[in-house]
Amino acid sequence: xxxxxxxxxxLVLLSLGVDAGELNYQLTPRQxxxxxxxxxGKTEDFSFENGGNIVNTAFIITxxxxxxxxxxxxxxxxxxxxxxxxxxTDKPIVQVINTHHHPDHFFGNQAFKDVKIAxxxxxxxxxxxxxxxxxxxxYRMTGDWMRGTEPLAATEKLxxxxxxxxxxxxxxxxxxxxxxxxxxxxxxxxxxLFAGDLVFYNRTxxxxxxxxxxxxxxxxxxxxxxxxxxxxxxxxxxxxKRAIVQTREYLQWLDQSLKASAEAGKDMAEVLQTxxxxxxxxxxxxxxxFGRSVVHLYPAxxxxxxxxxx
Amino acid sequence: MRRIYRVGLMALLPMxxxxxxxxxxxxxxxxxxxxxxLKDYPVxxxxxxxxxxxEQAENSMQVPLAVKVEGLQAIEEILIFADFNPLPKVxxxxxxxxxxxxxxxxxxxxxxxxxxxxxxxxxxxxGGKWVDAAGGGxxxxxxxxxxxxxxxxxxxxxxxxxxxxxxxxxxxRVIHPMDTGLAAGIPKFQLEQINLQDATGKTLAQIKxxxxxxxxxxxxxxxPKNLPLPTLHISxxxxxxxxxxxxxxx
Numbered sequence: 249x250x251x252x253x254x255x256x257x258x259l260v261l262l263s264l265g266v267d268a269g270e271l272n273y274q275l276t277p278r279q280x281x282x283x284x285x286x287x288x289g290k291t292e293d294f295s296f297e298n299g300g301n302i303v304n305t306a307f308i309i310t311x312x313x314x315x316x317x318x319x320x321x322x323x324x325x326x327x328x329x330x331x332x333x334x335x336x337t338d339k340p341i342v343q344v345i346n347t348h349h350h351p352d353h354f355f356g357n358q359a360f361k362d363v364k365i366a367x368x369x370x371x372x373x374x375x376x377x378x379x380x381x382x383x384x385x386x387y388r389m390t391g392d393w394m395r396g397t398e399p400l401a402a403t404e405k406l407x408x409x410x411x412x413x414x415x416x417x418x419x420x421x422x423x424x425x426x427x428x429x430x431x432x433x434x435x436x437x438x439x440x441l442f443a444g445d446l447v448f449y450n451r452t453x454x455x456x457x458x459x460x461x462x463x464x465x466x467x468x469x470x471x472x473x474x475x476x477x478x479x480x481x482x483x484x485x486x487x488x489k490r491a492i493v494q495t496r497e498y499l500q501w502l503d504q505s506l507k508a509s510a511e512a513g514k515d516m517a518e519v520l521q522t523x524x525x526x527x528x529x530x531x532x533x534x535x536x537x538f539g540r541s542v543v544h545l546y547p548a549x550x551x552x553x554x555x556x557x558x
Numbered sequence: 559m560r561r562i563y564r565v566g567l568m569a570l571l572p573m574x575x576x577x578x579x580x581x582x583x584x585x586x587x588x589x590x591x592x593x594x595x596l597k598d599y600p601v602x603x604x605x606x607x608x609x610x611x612x613e614q615a616e617n618s619m620q621v622p623l624a625v626k627v628e629g630l631q632a633i634e635e636i637l638i639f640a641d642f643n644p645l646p647k648v649x650x651x652x653x654x655x656x657x658x659x660x661x662x663x664x665x666x667x668x669x670x671x672x673x674x675x676x677x678x679x680x681x682x683x684x685g686g687k688w689v690d691a692a693g694g695g696x697x698x699x700x701x702x703x704x705x706x707x708x709x710x711x712x713x714x715x716x717x718x719x720x721x722x723x724x725x726x727x728x729x730x731r732v733i734h735p736m737d738t739g740l741a742a743g744i745p746k747f748q749l750e751q752i753n754l755q756d757a758t759g760k761t762l763a764q765i766k767x768x769x770x771x772x773x774x775x776x777x778x779x780x781x782p783k784n785l786p787l788p789t790l791h792i793s794x795x796x797x798x799x800x801x802x803x804x805x806x807x808x
Contacts, residue, residue: 385692512720512722513718513722513727515624515662515778516622516661517611517612517623517624517661518624518661518778520611521610536614539614540616542622543620544616547620550776551731551776553718554716554717554729554730554731555716555717555718556714556715556716557715557717557730557805557806558804558805558807
């Protein structure tokens with residue numbers, strides 16, 4: 249009976265989905281431990297239908313107040329996230345942290361402008377430099393969901409290797425590879441690892457600012473950590489390392505196949521036709537993201553195999 | 559004079575309209591493209607002319623594009639154009655001794671069909687594909703204009719020749735901003751002609767890029783296995799009379 253009720257409830261939720269009529273993201277926190285919650289986004293690209301709710305964000309209720317990790321893709325997302333947090337706790341939000349500079353991770357910052365917003369120094373520079381172009385793209389892809397959204401960069405630079413808030417201490421792992429600066433946080437109290445976009449699960453990794461060698465290095469470091477839950481940037485929350493392994497295997501294949509294509513003298517338009525190995529063929533958006541990655545990564549690889557003419 | 563011209567055009571229009579084959583890509587610009595580029599020869603859509611390009615442009619300044627032709631003989635010209643670009647003509651390729659294949663990247667101003675028209679003795683054979691684009695490709699300044707370091711490297715060439723099972727593949731890049739003239743305050747500055755020659759100076763193939771060809775263009779072309787290619791000479795000229803000369807050795 250209870251099962252039946254749960255599945256009916258799920259059906260209702262599914263049919264509601266993201267309500268583009270009311271522009272409501274239907275953010276529902278999922279509890280990981282007594283004081284840690286995540287909002288799990290869809291494993292899709294930005295669209296008017298999903299309004300940009302394609303990212304995982306999280307909050308931790310400490311003895312000194314609430315810590316928010318990433319703020320979503322719009323002012324509206326940030327506001328609705330704040331309302332959803334207020335239904336769980338009446339403690340104030342005392343700290344926001346952005347894991348990196350991509351718009352789905354910081355465009356909700358405006359809703360938290362009364363709070364300290366922190367990020368890695370390079371992330372802050374990138375937010376300031378690229379926020380405007382991101383914003384144009386987001387308005388184009390999600391439309392009215394973005395109304396009122398203006399990129400608000402983090403202001404507080406994270407330079408230490410840990411951050412304590414109340415009874416929680418976060419180990420700060422300064423990594424890179426998905427972007428120029430990627431922050432992962434390990435909550436030493438709960439063992440929850442927040443990996444940002446260094447890890448994807450059942451959602452093809454994106455590479456607009458990627459350096460694959462550095463990214464693979466970062467994954468090696470994450471793989472050595474002990475954690476209870478792994479909160480990835482995009483995809484399901486898991487209690488094991490499957491997501492790290494999947495991300496690593498896809499990026500290794502991407503790196504090797506693009507290098508092999510460059511070495512064989514293929515034109516970029518031919519590289520787009522590369523068959524996707526069966527192992528990855530069912531990952532959502534794999535054809536789309538592979539095509540994007542070719543455009544991001546192939547120019548450097550093809551130049552590397554050309555020689556100066558005499 | 560003007561009136562006569564108009565009357566003449568109107569009189570011709572119904573006949574031309576009958577002669578224009580229906581566009582499989584359903585572009586409202588097709589008739590305009592036909593009249594601008596193709597009307598002097600018979601036109602047929604032909605699946606032997608393949609255009610390889612993405613469904614969607616990730617970077618409107620660098621949209622990958624390759625044209626492959628199989629089964630057409632005695633090709634005189636491969637003309638590439640994009641219906642909805644403010645400057646639709648992309649490039650003309652005169653393969654001569656080369657195989658009918660060319661790859662490079664283009665700037666795309668908005669979603670558009672990209673077409674290749676291959677001219678043989680019996681007229682134009684046309685293939686094409688729609689590519690979606692966010693826009694801005696042709697009216698934005700080149701990256702070089704923003705970085706400001708292109709001048710010291712203008713005209714430099716990098717390249718390589720690959721021996722493949724069925725062809726000799728050549729890839730080469732020429733440093734050039736390829737300014738379209740549509741970005742505010744930046745006049746047109748374009749490579750207009752690239753000749754590929756053998757050691758004796760005989761022309762093997764010729765490329766005439768137009769405005770939409772991307773900055774620092776990187777071309778892929780192929781020669782038959784049986785063509786002796788001890789060296790390949792590449793010479794180029796832009797609209798400001800700057801000249802490029804380079805030599806590739808396999």
